Amino acid sequence: MPAYDRERTVAFRAVQTAAELCQSVRADLDGDVMEKDDRTPVTVADFGSQAVICKALRDAFPDDPVIGEEDSSALRADANADVRAHLLEEVRAHHPDVNPGLVFDWIDHGTDAGYSERFWTLDPIDGTKGFVRGDQYAIALALIVDGRPQVAALCCPHLPSAIDADPPASRGQAFLAVRGEGTVQQPLTPDTDAVPTPIQTSGTTDPSESRFCESFVSSHSSHDLAAQAGERLGITADSIRIDSQAKYAIVARGEADIYLRLPRPDSPDYTERIWDHAAGALAVEAAGGTVTDMHGTPLDFTHGRLLEANTGVVATNGPVHDEVIEALAAAQA
Incomplete structure (x- = not known):
């Protein structure tokens, strides 16, 4: 069994769940866009993605810290009650019995800031502007061990199977990598017959x-x-x-x-x-x-x-x- 087989499996399932949540939010995105202190946008999907991924990581690897992009502080403000309610609705689609406090705890499981010999780092939505615009975005999760990424689950919910062929059915790809074992492209489709495809960088030398x-x-x-x-x-x-x-x-x-x-x-x-x-x-x-x-x-x-x-x-x-x-x-x- 590969050294990081379980980590790769957990990471893929986590980003797959997050992608379902994000696509659900985007299908009905209506004003739930907040602005952080650095003037970058953040949405229900950013918070929901971090919540479900951090829950999965905490359940599977409770001793692993997580350095994520978001925290729950803005959600607790009275002015963001509508965003908070929408977030709870989206997370409950995957965890029906959850309450707001628990969702906040899951999000804040990703607020570690210091270096550890083993930790995860998470961008729950990389490219929020693209997400809001209806274009490309990514959910990016990696395991760092001794200062080097060892496992990656890079999920691109709107990316087709090839850049020059864009049938809507092929949109939604995950890129799973383990150092020393290669990178595979895995469709996000629930089709159990979908198999991962090994990918390689180009052979261009000039x-x-x-x-x-x-x-x-x-x-x-x-x-x-x-x-x-x-x-x-x-x-x-x-x-x-x-x-x-x-x-x-x-x-x-x-x-x-x-x-x-x-x-x-x-x-x-x-x-x-x-x-x-x-x-x-x-x-x-x-x-x-x-x-x-x-x-x-x-x-x-x-x-x-x-x-x-x-x-x-x-x-x-x-x-x-x-x-x-x-x-x-x-x-x-």
């Missing part, structure tokens, strides 16, 4: 033949620096523009070769959050790719909630990685 996968929202990364690096590499192919950690999935299954998350000129000291990258990074690495920061340094998950030792993120198919790092350095010289 950087000029590469294709970028970029953020749909330009404020998430420095597109100018990426364009300068692309020009130095001779890249002419149109980029794939998509929300969330689904970009990692696109690189992992070989539909793009390079994903850059670079500091913007107006926030050069921004530090990435671990939940924004842990699951996606492992999905790419286990599929044969390489993920570092923009200086070629491996991502360091030993600093709690932040990637404090890293600047930006570069994910590639592997063969072109060194040349991408060199192009970024030259573009900044």
Whole structure:
């Protein structure tokens, strides 16, 4: 039995449940969008996803801390009573006897902040703006052991089975990875005959033949620096523009070769959050790719909630990685 077989199974079932909740919320999203202190949106689905995933993790691995993005503090305010009621309705679809206090406890099980030798990190909805817009988003869960992601369940509830073939029935894919064992793509369909498919990054070796996968929202990364690096590499192919950690999935299954998350000129000291990258990074690495920061340094998950030792993120198919790092350095010289 693989060393992390149980963790992978629990993680997949947890994100699958969260995806059902999120899709239910999105089908009837009507004003339940709050704004956090950093001006980013948060919805019933963010809270509900964190609640059901943290419950599953606490039941299966009670000693494992969870570093998640959300907490229940805003939900407790009288002004958010309607959001709280909607959240309870959605969670009760999966856990009928739950009460508000227990839902808050499940959410706050994901509020650990410090580093542990073994812990989970969770982004209950990565790409909330895409979720609200009816576009791509991801549910990203990863197990970190000794500072390295070892298990990932990256769930993309609106992503088709292939980027250039979009039958509605194929939307909803999970990308499951265990370090050293590869990455598989697993449909979210309840069809018991659906089998996971091993995926690999592309075999592109000439950087000029590469294709970028970029953020749909330009404020998430420095597109100018990426364009300068692309020009130095001779890249002419149109980029794939998509929300969330689904970009990692696109690189992992070989539909793009390079994903850059670079500091913007107006926030050069921004530090990435671990939940924004842990699951996606492992999905790419286990599929044969390489993920570092923009200086070629491996991502360091030993600093709690932040990637404090890293600047930006570069994910590639592997063969072109060194040349991408060199192009970024030259573009900044």
